[in-house]
Amino acid sequence: MDTARHELGADVGRTAAVDRWVAGPMTALNRDILAGRTPAGAFPAAVARVLAPELDVPERYDEGDARRLLVLLGLVGAGLGRHFQESGPAHRDEPERAFALGLGPGPIPFLEYFTRLAEHSGTGHPPRDAYASLTRWNLPPTEVRWAGAPLTGLPSVFDDGLLRTYTGAVDEVRFFELIKLSESIERAVNLALAPIAGGGVDPFGADALHRLGVATLLLEGMRRLNSGFAKLPPAEGLTPGHFMDVFRQFAVHWRPGDLPPSGAFDPESLERDLLLGTADDDYRKHLLRLGPGLLEHERQRLALVAQWPSLPDLLLARCGVPDGLGEASPERLRALLGRFPVLAALHLVLQAHARMSGVHLMLSKKYLFNPQRERDHTGHGDPGVVSNRRGTTGMDETALERLTRARQRHALAALRGLPTVDLEVLAGVAALRADAPEDLSAVAAFSGPAASSRRRTP
DSSP, rough: OHHHHHHHHHHOTTEEEEHIIIIIHHHHHHHHHHHSOOOOOOOHHHIIIIIIIOOOOOGGGGGHHHHHHHHHHHHHHHHHHHHHHTOGGGGGGGGGEEEEEEEETTTTEEHHHHHHHHTTTTTTOSSSSSSSIIIIIIOOOOOEEETEEEEOOOOSSSSSSSOOOOOOOOOHHHHHHHHHHHHHHHHHHHHHHHHTTTTSSOOTSHHHHHHHHHHHHHHHHHHHHHHHHSOGGGGSSHHHIIIIIGGGOOOOOTTTTOOOGGGGGOOOHHHHHHTTOOOOHHHHHHHHHGGGGSSSHHHHHHHHHHSSOHHHHHHHHHHTTOOOTTTTHHHHHHHHHHHHHHHHHHHHHHHHHHHHHHHHHHHHIIIIIHHHHHHHHHHHOOOOOSSBBBBSSSSSSHHHHHHHHHHSTTTTTTGGSSSSSHHHHHHHHHHHHSSSOOOGGGGGEEEESSSSSOOOOO
């Protein structure tokens, strides 16, 4: 019997064979290695025996197949890297040694193969696994709807309504779903805001008020989606232990100093910070550091938006108060809003943005920083190959708290002294809310079969 072909299954197409192995045997192998039932060396041996002979030269795939393989081989590379680094402390200093095997004809060294595949994909994908392929391309397509009509959505490179994970655990499925649904809503928010900042929409017109109002309610929906996830019991959501000890530990370096995948590379979140004025000089330096982990069109988009004035700067200048609202009295603020209700609308967006940031910080504390603090207190320390004392990009709890405060101390914060209900009426948000979906967290959904109901199982 051809053992390799038996493990791959009978349906061997351009990428189907690799897909079948990643979705089934690979996840089982990862579980067995993590449980100590199988030695770490079994992983590269299986890759060399089963996958390597089935792959063609990268340039012989079309762009769609190349992108699918980037998802699949990204998961394979994460397993190779993790198991190698966990097998010896010194291995963390030489992460590239994990990839001392070849793929396809020749064979071609793994890292070279992946780099060529990334270049051939036509996307500017990094030469390693990345946020875009791991989440956006991997999961089923999404759609964001408002008032019965589609606003936007995020595509998938697969058409089977499924997703691929490291171990097949439902925790990973749920977390991946949360990430893509959140990014989908963020995209809808940015599509509403960007034309105002970019000069395509009159900031004092009815369209601008409508766009800002919809953006406010979309951000409220995303906040509810994420806070609802945090409230789920462990059996229905994500356990801190799985997040810290299983999921995050696959985000290892492939080469010294490279950028593992992380939610920090969500381009819609980065764009929203630029549009809403969060991006100070330090933030922009951080953005430049993230560049190599983004796709080419994401880098180009962020570079363009970074050249625009933020919405607070733009509107305050156009309203004749370029120095901000300062210590203006409530009477003066009401008079200003009477002339420029768009300021009330923007304030509500900024408030919704700040509240979402607070929920993100809460999630980080719940699933990462607080459990790690408890481990440090009890002497368990931080032994993983990926540190749980900071985010994958190096951002620690203090930095996240500082960023959250920056979003809260926005340029229109003086308007917090006025009743929100009055601001919502003035900005037209109250009318929008009356016609909005009862469950704002459900504005984004998977447009194909739900990933959690049809996830692949070994």
